[in-house]
Amino acid sequence: MLHLVNKSPFERNALDSCLRMAKSGSAILLIEDGVYAALAKSAHAEKIIGRMGDFSFYVLGPDVAARGLSDAPLIEGIDIVDYEGFVDMVAEHDATQSWL
Amino acid sequence: MAYECNGVTVETDEEGYITDISLWSRELAIQIAAEEDIEMDDDHWEVVNFLRNYYEEYQIAPAVRVLTKAIKKTLGADKGNSKYLYELFPYGPAKQACKIAGLPKPTGCI
Amino acid sequence: MSEMNEFDEDVPEIVKRFMYVNRRAPYGTIYALECLEVVLIAAAFDQDVSVVFLDDGVCQLKKNQDTTGIGMKNFSKTYGALDDYDVEKIYVEKESLDARGLTAGDLVIPVEVMAADELREVMAQQDVIISS
Known part of the structure; x- marks a missing residue:
């Protein structure tokens, strides 16, 4: 399963719910305001760092760049994908769940 | 059109x-x-180029009072006043000059 | 002509304190851009204006935004024009910066960083607060 999170962890609990409900082995892609969850020095960083063993985390590069985070330290182990990579991920997984 | x-x-x-x-x-x-019935001369171009540079830097077309003040700061008081600018662009420096400069309508003109 | 005097420009106007409070990140929703446009338009009214950034609102001011990949206008450049519009009171909550690992040096314009304790007092003095 591919999970998409598009809300900031500071504003909504979408990431929390995703991390609680997703099955181990799932891929989680942070997009739009969801990319703020990837900030290494943020108050929510531990949530992702602590689950690195359970999930593979990805972040959408164009959304990172738009928000000026290309020069900000992101959590180590999160892979950056572009729109093509996004499409590939959707195609590779049998299902996609959006945490709106 | x-x-x-x-x-x-x-x-x-x-x-x-x-x-x-x-x-x-x-x-x-x-x-x-x-x-707009305006024949472009060097003075018109100076204002149009100023507006295009302003847009490039700030992503907005400035309101007329902001434009006047900004021109005063860079080109001097003899150009940064409404009389001079209205002589160049009789129907409003921000509106007419912005249109000629290819920019959207000024932000903050009411 | 004497009746013109009551419309004399020297008659003092009542100046109100307007505060615009930004709490949303840019691009994900339209709130940040809309609020910026309202501030620029309202700047014509010569009131006592301040703009506050807290919670995800501080992300609006992050340096190095590059929106070419998402096809939206990079309006972070427009905050630099606030000074030309005589909007000079820009406050950023320190706790919100800290929670995101950001500092004043990460922001596109010079701002006054305030702790919540101090910002609370400034908020309490306002006549009108507009939230987004």
């Missing part, structure tokens, strides 16, 4: 502002100015 410039059709909104900034050129500016 629309302009034909260098073989390209450039669309405008109902008030005559071009809708795609990237299609602007000096030739097009001269055409838009003619539509």
